[in-house]
Amino acid sequence: MEDAAKRTPLYDTHVKLGAKMVDFAGYMMPVWYPTGIVKEHLAVRNDVGIFDLTHMGEFFIKGESAFDFVQHVTCNDVRKIGNGGVQYTLFPTPEGGVVDDLLVYQINPEYYMMVVNASNIDKDWEWVNRHNDFGVELKNSSDNYSLIAVQGPRCEEVLTAAGFEDVAYDHPFTFRRVKRDGKRAYLCITGYTGERGFELIIQNAGAQSLWNDLMTAGAALGITPVGLGARDTLRLEAGMCLYGHELDDTTSVIEANLAWTVGWDKDFLGKDVLVRHKADGTDRLLFGLTVEKKFGSPRPGARVFAEGTDMGAVTSGSYAPSLDKNIAFCYLRPAACEAGRELTVEVRKKQVPATAVKPPFIRHRLFEHKY
Amino acid sequence: MATFWFQKTHEYIAEVDGEYRVGISEFAAQELGDITFVELPDVGATIAQGERFGTVESVKAVSDVYAPVDFQVTAVNEALADEPEKVNADPQGDGWFIKAKLSDPSQLDALMSEADYDAMDKEAG
Numbered sequence: 001m002e003d004a005a006k007r008t009p010l011y012d013t014h015v016k017l018g019a020k021m022v023d024f025a026g027y028m029m030p031v032w033y034p035t036g037i038v039k040e041h042l043a044v045r046n047d048v049g050i051f052d053l054t055h056m057g058e059f060f061i062k063g064e065s066a067f068d069f070v071q072h073v074t075c076n077d078v079r080k081i082g083n084g085g086v087q088y089t090l091f092p093t094p095e096g097g098v099v100d101d102l103l104v105y106q107i108n109p110e111y112y113m114m115v116v117n118a119s120n121i122d123k124d125w126e127w128v129n130r131h132n133d134f135g136v137e138l139k140n141s142s143d144n145y146s147l148i149a150v151q152g153p154r155c156e157e158v159l160t161a162a163g164f165e166d167v168a169y170d171h172p173f174t175f176r177r178v179k180r181d182g183k184r185a186y187l188c189i190t191g192y193t194g195e196r197g198f199e200l201i202i203q204n205a206g207a208q209s210l211w212n213d214l215m216t217a218g219a220a221l222g223i224t225p226v227g228l229g230a231r232d233t234l235r236l237e238a239g240m241c242l243y244g245h246e247l248d249d250t251t252s253v254i255e256a257n258l259a260w261t262v263g264w265d266k267d268f269l270g271k272d273v274l275v276r277h278k279a280d281g282t283d284r285l286l287f288g289l290t291v292e293k294k295f296g297s298p299r300p301g302a303r304v305f306a307e308g309t310d311m312g313a314v315t316s317g318s319y320a321p322s323l324d325k326n327i328a329f330c331y332l333r334p335a336a337c338e339a340g341r342e343l344t345v346e347v348r349k350k351q352v353p354a355t356a357v358k359p360p361f362i363r364h365r366l367f368e369h370k371y
Numbered sequence: 372m373a374t375f376w377f378q379k380t381h382e383y384i385a386e387v388d389g390e391y392r393v394g395i396s397e398f399a400a401q402e403l404g405d406i407t408f409v410e411l412p413d414v415g416a417t418i419a420q421g422e423r424f425g426t427v428e429s430v431k432a433v434s435d436v437y438a439p440v441d442f443q444v445t446a447v448n449e450a451l452a453d454e455p456e457k458v459n460a461d462p463q464g465d466g467w468f469i470k471a472k473l474s475d476p477s478q479l480d481a482l483m484s485e486a487d488y489d490a491m492d493k494e495a496g
């Protein structure tokens with residue numbers, strides 16, 4: 001059992017830092033360091049944090065029809081991104097569910113990278129292969145690449161101090177290919193925190209020295225290693241979906257309030273049902289709620305009521321360190337999705353007061369140039 | 372000086388200046404991570420050995436706490452309502468949960484001493 005989980009190239013580094021390691025989607029990953037989730041979370045909001053996200057999967061798509069293939073399997077319109085662009089998108093199913101959410105990177109129209117969730121690597125790989133009627137070359141490089149994220153207001157300073165040239169947080173959702181100590185790397189202006197940040201995808205052999213360089217460069221800037229626990233509270237405050245909670249094979253892209261990711265002017269797998277969901281509406285929508293600190297945190301599955309009527313259930317819930325109260329994502333009947341509406345939610349078998357909120361719970365700072 | 376007794380589920384009873392306090396061990400506090408909420412019983416409540424008497428919530432986990440012996444609650448640590456982080460900072464000191472009157476102090480004999488608890492293989496549990 002113990003050895004079944006994979007170790008990232010940074011496993012020993014995490015152990016030395018005193019991290020609590022857990023098996024997450026088949027990878028031994030740090031869930032928190034001795035710093036603790038709250039301080040790790042606040043470090044990303046106020047200064048800068050560094051994450052090992054090597055468990056994420058990387059697929060490469062190559063061939064004359066690569067553009068057509070990506071257009072077919074994902075719902076967002078790849079025409080929008082251009083070379084060097086990154087796009088948030090999903091693999092919808094013809095039944096109206098979601099196989100996974102992912103980022104697509106256009107190297108050129110004949111060459112793409114996809115970064116998918118660790119928990120879905122095998123399922124996604126099967127899915128893209130099953131739908132490859134385009135003769136493209138598919139490569140699962142998940143075991144060959146490491147992913148290190150540097151997130152927070154001081155991210156540019158860290159990368160610059162670590163020797164990266166011309167680092168500017170200028171165009172979120174772009175990337176460039178670089179060499180780092182002779183290793184292929186992708187320097188991406190992306191993240192999952194709501195803060196300015198970078199993600200570095202690098203061949204495994206370069207991961208350790210890159211981590212060390214970033215830690216050394218960031219020491220004077222307050223760089224803090226951040227585990228998956230704070231990654232979850234950061235993304236939840238930022239109102240970002242997590243597959244297995246807000247998304248799964250029964251949730252529609254429209255229900256998840258992700259209509260903005262749909263390219264309505266193109267054809268893709270599962271489009272019919274999304275067109276129908278958009279025209280007819282759905283029985284539930286993804287929304288948010290807050291609960292005062294003293295009542296404790298609603299957890300996934302907790303029922304949500306409005307004037308005594310069951311309106312839906314919580315999908316993710318946590319104490320939110322930046323807000324010092326509890327927040328949750330929930331699927332609710334559309335009638336209940338009204339910001340400011342008084343609700344109740346079950347917390348440890350008791351109904352406690354809650355307030356409906358339209359996510360995100362914090363203001364994103366991705367597009368702010370300076371603050 | 373305090374004397375501690377522990378049970379396998381990581382709750383302790385401490386005798387401090389003739390009073391008994393109940394809380395969770397250093398190990399448990401560390402395992403839970405940043406504690407954000409502690410739910411405690413009412414003063415006067417009578418709790419039987421093995422019964423749930425509260426809940427500890429951290430950012431990532433929720434955990435019930437169970438009575439190591441029969442007791443009646445004589446005080447609760449009111450400070451934890453506003454500062455649940457005290458449990459992380461000093462679980463076996465300022466981070467105590469409740470003060471208790473034991474119905475049968477001889478029940479303590481069946482619990483682990485501090486030395487036995489320290490030696491226990493906690494990861495396996």
